[in-house]
Amino acid sequence: MAKNRIIVGLSGASGIIYGIRLLEAARGLGLETDLIMTDIAAKMIEIETDMSPDEVTALATRVHDSFDFTSPLASGGFSHAGMVVVPCSMKTLAGVACGFADNLLLRAADCALKEHRPLVLVPRETPLSSIHLKNMLIVAEAGAVILPASPGFYHRPRDIQGLADHVVGKVLDVLSIEHHLYRRWREGEGGDQP
Numbered sequence: 001m002a003k004n005r006i007i008v009g010l011s012g013a014s015g016i017i018y019g020i021r022l023l024e025a026a027r028g029l030g031l032e033t034d035l036i037m038t039d040i041a042a043k044m045i046e047i048e049t050d051m052s053p054d055e056v057t058a059l060a061t062r063v064h065d066s067f068d069f070t071s072p073l074a075s076g077g078f079s080h081a082g083m084v085v086v087p088c089s090m091k092t093l094a095g096v097a098c099g100f101a102d103n104l105l106l107r108a109a110d111c112a113l114k115e116h117r118p119l120v121l122v123p124r125e126t127p128l129s130s131i132h133l134k135n136m137l138i139v140a141e142a143g144a145v146i147l148p149a150s151p152g153f154y155h156r157p158r159d160i161q162g163l164a165d166h167v168v169g170k171v172l173d174v175l176s177i178e179h180h181l182y183r184r185w186r187e188g189e190g191g192d193q194p
């Protein structure tokens, strides 16, 4: 398994900063990233940040066209330490839940599930309909981790980046990748981790 390589999927939900921070953090940690960005994710970068889509793609090791089904990522044989869809739109969640892989991001997620590789979905939507909740249950039962973009506050974040880093740190925790993105509860005191 390629322990040093993760797939990062950016879909068109609010909270694109979480995906950008993951790419930045992965780079800082020496991880390789294979990025797939949907067309609407590129729009969200323009809507929600001062960065351009090109500046975001420059953070990744490799970038894959979201409709290139000839990409190595379209095969279950592509080895990686995990895939993270962040942010994960309800449309992309529905695609994963149904196995409806009509773009490369969905196909790569489908492959992660069938190959039993870690798949982390980071939804931001609120409130959630019963359809959203059922789709989350379906993907969780299929082996994915639903990690809502709901940052904690016990580490006293000082700014938006501090909030985003808590969520990104939780994503890296799921992938068993060491990091110092947030101060853990009672770190060094032996307290339980919330």
Ligand SMILES: Cc1cc2nc3c(=O)[nH]c(=O)nc-3n(C[C@H](O)[C@H](O)[C@H](O)COP(=O)(O)O)c2cc1C
Pocket (backbone or CB within 6 Å): 010, 011, 012, 013, 014, 015, 038, 039, 040, 041, 047, 088, 089, 090, 091, 092, 124, 125
């Ligand atoms: C400004 C804006 C914010 C959006 N925020 C969300 C969101 O937080 N969650 C969501 O599921 N969809 C959101 N959408 C709708 C998705 O972009 C839309 O469902 C799209 O089909 C998602 O496509 P994708 O998953 O292929 O990127 C938003 C759209 C816009 C324009």
